Structures are given as structure tokens and as C-alpha cells.
Amino acid sequence: MQSPPRVAGQSIMNVDDKVMDLSKAIHRFVHDGDHVSIGGFTITRNPMALAYEIIRQGKKNLHVYVHSHGQAFDLLIGAGCTDAIELSYGGTARFSPGGGIRFKKAIEGGKIRFEDYTNFQMTLRFMAGSMGLPFMPIRSLRETDVFKKWGFDEKLRKKNARIPPKKMAMVDNPFARDGREEKIVLVPAINPDVTIIHVQQVDRQGTVRIKGLTYTDVEQAKAAKYLIVSCEELVDTEVIRENPDQNQIPFFMVDAVVLVPYGAHPTACYGYYDYDPLHFNLYKEMAPDDGTFRQYLDEYVFGVKSHEEYLEKIGKDRLSQIRADPRLGYRPGLDRR
């Protein structure tokens, strides 16, 4: 294969190799009390292997940011890794009617601090963070309780310098004319310590290629001080640079690259595998009760040393049942009941 063009004398090969194993990546970049943002959306591309490893390493007091999140979010809450969450939606759609099982339980039991935003607001907050802006404006949502009710009170905001002094603000629109749109709502930026995402392809330097929808992964990735990317495939730099218009995150923003095939299981990864309805149904059965939830963790998280071992537990047959049709990106006709 012909090499992609590059400036003479500059080799793209001499940049650090960021590939490391799961345990090292989490050990190095996720610490107790960190502010962590999680990529993916409800039942797709959740960074599950990374989340399992965070739980295995017993990280505590994480402050978690998501927009609409599902399985990784629910597990981190259930396993007691997080004491504060900022979110717009917690659930895995049909697999957790009424809301994410451990998420719901933690809030109803008064076990966790939480603050609600809309999906667009969370996206704009990550975007602001990714561009070094203190806030982003959004056309009015001021008559909602999303605007009026703060999850974190003023006292906590004062005490914790990482939480903005206000949830949001309404200001005069300096460009208003003829009495139209005189007010505008501002939402504060998010700059997490670390963002974790799972994607389809990365090279050893860290250039990221997401296939299918990107959700808010790119903004979340760029807003964070550190970025851990797990992937289905490690691709040669020459190959990923053949079609750079398909790449989303430049390599220098990435701190750790972890190769974990099926790293989003039981959530889906477009082009590689579908979600696993049987595993989601098992979780739905085991998650509501503290005892059986603990059994679930013991079996699928603490009881395995690596993601490979986890996949052995899930079984080759199951993984081949959910393998995606390459043209469609999912498994057509998969029994999803």
C-alpha cells in the first residue's frame, strides 16, 4: 500500500505508542474523586470493559457526567464508584422500563447526589469545555424545572470548586432587537478529568475513527484532560490516514489506547456486533435486588481478571449470535424479546 503524503522529515511514526492494557490505563488515568465523563448512548457503544475495570479497581467518589446513558452508568452507580452524577437520561430503553435500575434505586434511596439537564444542554456543556469556553447559550428552557431546580445546592457549590456556582443562568441577550429573544439561558462548561469512550478503530498513536453515530463522544473526548479510548480494532497509522475524513479525534488528544474486542458488550457496537438481549434480560432480573446485584458483579466483574475471561463467560455462541451483518451494522432478525 502506498503511504499517505506527509511533510518531508516529519515521521508520523515516532510519536508515543499509547497502547496499554486495560488495568494500566485505568490505574494511570482514573483516580478516586475524579470527574469522569462516559461516552456512548443507552444501549450502544458504552465503554463497558473500561467501566468493569474501574469497578474492579474499586475507584470511589467519582463525579460522573453523561447525557443519555445506560449500562456503564448504571453499573458504576450500583457498584458504589460514584457519589454524584450529572445527566439528562438514565436507562437502557426497553431493558429497564421506568429508568436504569441501579440509577433509579440510588436516587429513590437518597444514596447519590444528582443534577438533571437536557440532552442538548449536556452536549453544549461538553462542547463549551472542548472549545475552552466558560458556557454555551441555549434558546430558552427557563420555564422548566430543569432550569429552576438545582440538584446541587449553593452550599455544595461553594464548597466544591469543581462544581459551577450556578446550575445555569439567564442573561440579557446583548443582540436583542425589537423585544425579541431578550433573554438567553447559559449552561456551564464541563471539563472532566478523564473521558472514557469505546470506538471501532484507533491507531497506536490514538487517531480515532468512530463508525455510525458519534453521539457526543467527540465533544466529551476533547473536553477532558485525559482521554482513554478502548477499541474493537487497532489499525495501522498508514491505514487510518488513508481516509482521514472518516476520523474524528486527533491522536494528540488521546492518552491511552486499549484494544478490547467486544469492549462494549452487552451494548452494541455498530458494524461489529448488536446488543445482547439475553444479557440485558439477565441484568434486568439480577439488578433490582442488592443481593442478586452483588452476585452479578461477583460473577461478571470481580470474578474475572480480564475482558477476555468475561467474554469466555458470555460464550462464543452468544457472541456469534450477535455478530453484526457487515452491510447493516447490526444483526438482522436477532431475537430481541
Place this chain on the structure above:
Amino acid sequence: MPEYSLREMMILAAAREIRDEDIVFCGTGMSMIAAMAAKHINAPHSIIFFETGGIDSQLLELPFSVGDPRVMVGTSINAGLAESFGILQNPFTGPKVVGIFGAAQIDRYGNLNTTCIGDYWRPKARFPGCGGACDAASYAGRTIIFMQQEKRKFVERVDYLSTPGWILGPGGREEAGLPEGGPTMVITDMGVMRFDEESKEMYIHSTYPGIRPQQIQEQMEIEIDVSRAMEEKPPTEEELALLRERIDPQRLII
């Protein structure tokens, strides 16, 4: 008359409301199947898009979530949340959008709660949260809402206002800085409610065959106008066949 379930009736009532020129913003569950039904039955040129960034999804199979890989196939573009909410907030495209979603509680002005029952900080029941519905209902040209017809779900005041409807009635949206638009239809398992042009209050527009308006009123805490109720046209054989054979053969939702 063919036999049908109430879910099928609800889905078709929503589908019939979708026009050929609509851009449809879809929530999870019933909303998706209603949008798919409209595309197969009465609005083949309508465009289905999702907050996750799938624009003009072809939906060969019913997705489970708006993030499902099934929304990524055959799209015009695959993007992300910023793109989709941009389409909604954009003054040229937003008004063409019809939003469809469900809620746990609704008031007479179509304001919705998808967040919690009871106190926000220590709720009796917590739900997923507003997701993208609040944004969509703020900017879309019109919205269709799915509800279960239960007394405790049709209330004078929602416990948490997640998603704006007509706010406090006439002029409410304007005062809140929202563009025109607002809820036009509430579809339940007993009938269809709409909102009065003047007062912006909910009234019973139609009841499903065999249901009386008073029966719907009995399943609401709020008292609404029942005098204008007509009977909703039942599903046709063709509509049901499409729904059962083409759209949801695994009976995941119907």
C-alpha cells in the same frame, strides 16, 4: 371490523397525524413505531430523525432505543447530538419538525413530567429524566404525546416540569422565549385529546370505538371539555397487516 389491540389503535392514531412533508423527531418505543407506520401508510416522504444524530433513518427493523444501530442504516447523514438539536433549534428547520414522545404525567396545557413523582431531591419514584424531549418540545413546530390513560397521570400540576407544553396557557410559550409550536395531540389507550386554539386547554377530540367520553374523563384528575368528542376511525385491515407483518413482526411493541 378487524380485531386490534389498543396499542395498535394508539400507534395508528399517531401515524395518521404525520404528514408527508413532516420531519419527525422520534422518542423511544411507541413513537418509533408510529413514525414507521406513517412512512409505510400515509406519509411515505416524511423524514425520521433521532436526537442521536441519525438523519432520515431507513429503519429496516424496529429500533429499541434512539441510539440503536438500527437508526444508523441508510441515513442521509450519521452525525451526533449537536447536529440533531441544531436542526431543532435552527429557525428554518425546527418549525418543520413534529416531535413524538411519551411521559409519566401531563397537565391540561400539555406540560410533561418524565423525571420523578414526588419531591425532586427525594422522589417516591424516579424516571429516566427528560433526555432530548425537553429540547425537542421547545423548538419543534408541533408535538404528539403518548400517555397511558390513568387518573394520577392527568394532573393539575406536574410534579416536575421536564418538558414544556403551552406552559400556563395562551401566550405562555412566547413569554418563555419559545418559538411557536407546542403540543397538538395527546394519544392514550382510550382516545385522543387536542388543545383548544384559544385557551390552549386540553379537550377530548375523539374516543376509540366502544369508549364513551365520560370514561376518559373519569381517568383524569383534571376536568376537561368532553363535549366535542367524536369517534376515532378504527384501524383498517391494511394498516394492521403492515403493522404486524412489516413493522413489528417480532411483536416487540405491539
